[in-house]
Amino acid sequence: MKELKFVDVGEGITEGHIQKWLVEDGSAVKEDQPVVQIETDKAVVNIPAPISGSIKIIANKDADVKVGDTLAYFGSADELKAAPSAKEVQPVQRKDAKEQVKPNEAAIAPGARAKEVLATPAVRKLARDLGVDMSQVIGTGPNGRIVENDVRAFASKKGGAPIPKFSEAKEESHKGEIERIPMSQVRKAIAKNMELSWTIPRAVHMDLIDATHLFGIVEKEKQKMQNAGTKLTFLPFIIKATIEALKENPKFNSSYDKERQEVIVKKYYNIGLAAEADDGLRVAVVKGADRMSIVEIANMIEELGKRVKDKSISIDEMTDTSFTITNIGSLGGGYLSVPMINYPDVAILGVHLIRDMPVVKDGKIVIGKVLPFSLTFDHRVVDGAEAVKFGNAIKGYIEDPEFLEML
Numbered sequence: 001m002k003e004l005k006f007v008d009v010g011e012g013i014t015e016g017h018i019q020k021w022l023v024e025d026g027s028a029v030k031e032d033q034p035v036v037q038i039e040t041d042k043a044v045v046n047i048p049a050p051i052s053g054s055i056k057i058i059a060n061k062d063a064d065v066k067v068g069d070t071l072a073y074f075g076s077a078d079e080l081k082a083a084p085s086a087k088e089v090q091p092v093q094r095k096d097a098k099e100q101v102k103p104n105e106a107a108i109a110p111g112a113r114a115k116e117v118l119a120t121p122a123v124r125k126l127a128r129d130l131g132v133d134m135s136q137v138i139g140t141g142p143n144g145r146i147v148e149n150d151v152r153a154f155a156s157k158k159g160g161a162p163i164p165k166f167s168e169a170k171e172e173s174h175k176g177e178i179e180r181i182p183m184s185q186v187r188k189a190i191a192k193n194m195e196l197s198w199t200i201p202r203a204v205h206m207d208l209i210d211a212t213h214l215f216g217i218v219e220k221e222k223q224k225m226q227n228a229g230t231k232l233t234f235l236p237f238i239i240k241a242t243i244e245a246l247k248e249n250p251k252f253n254s255s256y257d258k259e260r261q262e263v264i265v266k267k268y269y270n271i272g273l274a275a276e277a278d279d280g281l282r283v284a285v286v287k288g289a290d291r292m293s294i295v296e297i298a299n300m301i302e303e304l305g306k307r308v309k310d311k312s313i314s315i316d317e318m319t320d321t322s323f324t325i326t327n328i329g330s331l332g333g334g335y336l337s338v339p340m341i342n343y344p345d346v347a348i349l350g351v352h353l354i355r356d357m358p359v360v361k362d363g364k365i366v367i368g369k370v371l372p373f374s375l376t377f378d379h380r381v382v383d384g385a386e387a388v389k390f391g392n393a394i395k396g397y398i399e400d401p402e403f404l405e406m407l
Helices: 077-081 121-130 148-159 185-198 212-227 235-248 294-309 384-398 401-406
Strands: 002-005 015-021 034-039 044-048 053-057 064-066 070-075 170-173 176-179 202-210 254-257 262-265 271-277 280-286 323-327 347-351 355-361 364-378
Touching: 034 070, 053 077, 070 077, 121 148, 185 280, 202 384, 212 235, 212 364, 212 401, 235 271, 235 294, 235 323, 235 347, 235 384, 235 401, 271 294, 280 294, 347 384, 364 384
Parallel strands: 271 323, 323 347
Antiparallel strands: 002 070, 015 034, 015 064, 034 044, 053 070, 170 176, 202 364, 254 262, 271 280, 347 364, 355 364
């Protein structure tokens, strides 16, 4: 009999949420067959079966699990008869002492013994806010896990007044009815990253690029590329131009070590691309983009975009950026904006919708294809003059017909 545990999937992941089981309890599965889908704060990961055999599911759908928790058992039908049930499985010993709620001595009933409690950080915080000693609460969740309703019910009994379950209750005020919607693991991670980003002293540089020649190349080659199986857009050219500008302005391809007060200049070019999913933003990474051709980058962008949408993108494909680009123009709107820096990057480039605007050609005003861009940068690492120089370098490459024709 083989035990399936929620293993460390990297990038500091410590907990997850079981979205769904991909197989039925008691069914036969093959080795390496995906059996359960778990949402972490980075991505949705599929956990495969370690061996071939029948499966006995221990952790239920919608359960919150920690690294090391038992999810299921695999083996023959006879072996699984001896497997413990969900109630018999003991949670792993938690190492994070900060998450353990200290018993409130005044709230402990006479003769009661302190016990290890199993609950998410959000539920623990709720208990602290309500003055609830979690060692006295009986958990109704999977494996005896204490859930929000358990804490609120206990607090209601202790204080006598019912406490509404905010995640479901509809509240009214003089302004009208409202609804509270719980945040997903991914949305919580986005919120945390935005808070980190907000700690960066930022500034923004904006400019316009004459993309008339670039527009012509894409329009000319688009159908031919499509016939060959490649969806050609402006973005691969923008990525290549940005990489050349990064080589000339290496501080923008870096991160800042606040503790040691050092700038970590990266000698690789992993370009993060902000991509929208139905449950929040992801940053998919084109790794080693400097070594790739326009066609290779275009194919990679399309493949990563599909994986973001169907939630099959791996954590490795969303980490280790050196610089990030957000293609606001692909959403169909926006003239200029101030993108949030993708922590711990030093800068982010926002490119907008290419539109017809007046440009000067040979002393005459004509209508050209203009690409607005915004460059948000960490003012601790680079100054405004350096940002203008970097922006001008990007602009120069995109406006250079010879550079574009070489790609």
